Amino acid sequence: MSHLTSETLAAHAPPANALDGLASTLSALSHSVDRGLGKVVETITAVLVVAEIIVLFAGVVSRYVFHEPLTWSDELASIMFLWLSMLGAVVALRRGEHMRMTALVNNTRPHTRALLDTMATTASLAFLVLVLLPSYQYAYEESFIVTPALEINNAWRAAAIPVGMGLMIIVALLRLLRVSSFKQIAIALAGTAAVVLAFWLAQPLLVPLGKANLIIFFVLVVAANVLSGVPIAFSFALATFGYLALTTQTPLVVMVGRLDEGMSHLILLAVPLFVFLGALIEMTGMAKAMIRFLASLLGHVRGGLSYVLIGAIYLVSGISGSKIADMAAIAPVLFPEMQKRGAKPGELVALLSATGAQTETIPPSIVLITLGSVTGVSIAALFTGGLLPAVVLGAALCSVVWWRYRHEDLSAVERHSKIQIGKLLVVALPAIVLPFVIRAAVIEGIATATEVSTIGIVYSALAGLLLYRQFAWRRLMPMLVETASLTGAIIFIVGCATAMAWGLTQSGFSQDLAHLMGSLPGGAYGFLAVSIVAFIVLGSVLEGIPAIVLFGPLLFPIARMVGVHEVHYAMVVILAMGIGLFAPPFGVGYYGACAVSKVDPADGIKHIWGYFGALLLGLILVAAVPWFSIGLLKH
Known part of the structure; x- marks a missing residue:
């Protein structure tokens, strides 16, 4: 080998970066x-x-x-x-x-x-x-x-x-x-x-x-x-x-x-359609119109825009069924004005997270639809029963807002005249009517819970094209792909969790669980108390839909056995799951709220506990008084 020059050796040796080149290719x-x-x-x-x-x-x-x-x-x-x-x-x-x-x-x-x-x-x-x-x-x-x-x-x-x-x-x-x-x-x-x-x-x-x-x-x-x-x-x-x-x-x-x-389950077809509807109402300006009207009513009140945030999430949740879509529609509109009035970013994201937990039961919530599909509870009954529990938790949040903003300086805030409020109401009316159209169509039997979303989509598209004159055709394809991606993620979880729940049932676990839960002291209220703690933990670790799909079919028969109305039980566990979902440090909903708000998660944690304390008190009240969940049902 001594007769070979260094140049010849270099020519025949593999390049030093051959592996890097292969990786790059x-x-x-x-x-x-x-x-x-x-x-x-x-x-x-x-x-x-x-x-x-x-x-x-x-x-x-x-x-x-x-x-x-x-x-x-x-x-x-x-x-x-x-x-x-x-x-x-x-x-x-x-x-x-x-x-x-x-x-x-x-x-x-x-x-x-x-x-x-x-x-x-x-x-x-x-x-x-x-x-x-x-x-x-x-x-x-x-x-x-x-x-x-x-x-x-x-x-x-x-x-x-x-x-x-x-x-x-x-x-x-x-x-x-x-x-x-x-x-x-x-x-x-x-x-x-x-x-x-x-x-x-x-x-x-x-x-x-x-x-x-x-x-x-x-x-x-x-x-x-x-x-x-x-x-x-x-x-x-x-x-x-x-x-x-x-x-x-x-x-x-x-x-x-x-x-x-x-x-x-055919009812799960509502998931992609309501997700797309949520994106559509944001794109057509319907959400913005509702928020501007609410702000004109309450903007001059101490903490008024925080009340608007709570009310706006309530109304938009009744349309979109997707929490991220709700937050994305509202936060960019309200947060700049709230910051001008001195609200801290951490305070805003804390309230936004809390409203996400509060509105989990508002129809047509994807969680309600999913729960109905896996437990057999009437979707129409869940849609009706979900309205008042969210009002109870909303009132609890409003009490915290009142306390925190009782000394707010409103000297520089302009108060809208009745004529201005009236004009904004006219503009917002088609958007405000939509949640009631959706609910009426289901309750009156015009369409099923699956089909009613298509009525909302057609209504929103026509409103965007003819009334609001705001319809970005170039955004349709990304919205449809986003809808498909979220649908795939949610429904694949439902499928895998259904297989897992079946495996647990075949093993005899469900019977053991039923015996254990049915023997708890305190009867129905003892069962509800344990369920609240369990679903707060499950909601924070597994997220909402997997927790509901996995444990709903196991626990709802037990609820009926101990005398808890299935709609009442649905409201309690969904709200408990929502509190876990939006509570730091594990709740992914909280990080979703931070991402939408463009706020560092660390900034919101110190502000959030007062709101979540109020949510827990509201949940306890809903659990203790079944009328909030079943009072509006037709008996």
């Missing part, structure tokens, strides 16, 4: 493939959202106007909805929008946080790979079924599950190449594979443990995944898959069937 390629795939999937989901609106609204018009119901509309909507949910889950995974608990992950060092984020993706990928074959088998078995109305092969609907799982595998791999280094990917894949292998090898030890496996999988595994930042849906799915595969003889295709069942 793969990253660029993954970005290109990801953009192309993302555009295709997002376009399909946007078309599906529009198609759902058209099909369901056509069903309303055909039945109510022409008295000739479309027998196939619900079936077609259901088929499209499963595709929308699965492809929406793909979009959410690609955009990193699946719900996850990041409070602990965000407090780690940047290098550790990046590795945990990579492991969250590989853990999700592990489930998708493991469940791909059972999901294909499930779709194949469904091919022997013919749908009753359209008379087509049911595989057209069921194929959404394996197709969605397969696309999520591709998206997860592309995401790893895009956002993680080779070293992080290698460590995360090795760690995930080691955990999966360890559980598989431990199967002979797990089987004899019996119900102790419930603690191992549904407490320890779920907690470990959730706290390490794995999306909540995948945390539930991994625990359920592991429990069924390693400790029971249940065919895994049954789990896919339960996931399909959870995602296929």
Whole structure:
């Protein structure tokens, strides 16, 4: 080798940065493939959202106007909805929008946080790979079924599950190449594979443990995944898959069937439609018109704009059903003026979070719709019963506002004349009427809780085009994609939580829980007290919808057994869950409020406890006086 020159050696040696070059090439390629795939999937989901609106609204018009119901509309909507949910889950995974608990992950060092984020993706990928074959088998078995109305092969609907799982595998791999280094990917894949292998090898030890496996999988595994930042849906799915595969003889295709069942409740179709409606009322200026009218009424009162915030969230929640959409519609309009009057940013975000918890029961709340779908409680009864409990909590918040702002200086605040208030009322009236139109349409039987959102969408679109003259066509596509992503994230959680709840039920856990809860001292009020504490904790850790889907079917039969009206119980647990959801340090709703308000979360924490103390007192009053929840129901 001595005859070779240094130049010759250099020419034949691999470049020092060969690995970096390969990584750069793969990253660029993954970005290109990801953009192309993302555009295709997002376009399909946007078309599906529009198609759902058209099909369901056509069903309303055909039945109510022409008295000739479309027998196939619900079936077609259901088929499209499963595709929308699965492809929406793909979009959410690609955009990193699946719900996850990041409070602990965000407090780690940047290098550790990046590795945990990579492991969250590989853990999700592990489930998708493991469940791909059972999901294909499930779709194949469904091919022997013919749908009753359209008379087509049911595989057209069921194929959404394996197709969605397969696309999520591709998206997860592309995401790893895009956002993680080779070293992080290698460590995360090795760690995930080691955990999966360890559980598989431990199967002979797990089987004899019996119900102790419930603690191992549904407490320890779920907690470990959730706290390490794995999306909540995948945390539930991994625990359920592991429990069924390693400790029971249940065919895994049954789990896919339960996931399909959870995602296929027709009432859940209201989720994407109300999410889109929320975005629509913000885009058309309807929300801004309502807020300006309320501000003209109360702007001259001490703490007046805080009262406006409470009232505006109440009204907008009655339209959109999405808390982030509510906050995004109101905060940019009210906060600048409130800051001019001396309100601190932390005080504003604290009140905004508290109103989010207060309005969880206002129809058409997505949580109400979800709860009704998984427990069988009447949606119309929940819509009626949810109005007064939110008023009770709103009054409690107003008392804190009065105390905090009793010495506010209003010398520089202009008071609106009656003529000005009247003009603003005329402008806001079409927007103010919308929540009442939605509620009346459900109560009077014009449309179902699923269909009524399409009436709101058509109404809002016409109001934006003809009355407010504010309709940004260029924003429609992003709104539709955002709707699909949020829908996929929510419905995939519902499906995975339904499978997990089924696993718990089959194990006999529900009977044990019923016996334990039914034997609590204090009867109905003892049961309500324990439920309040449990759902505040569950709401802060699991977020609202997973907590409701997982424990609603287990606890509502117990509530009926101990003599608690199901609508009353629904209001209590939803409000308790909302308090947990919007309470720091774990409640993700609080961080959503901070993000919308562009306020540092640390600034709001010291201001929030007075409001949450008021919310707790209001919740106790709602729990103690059932009339607030059931007084408006038709008996």
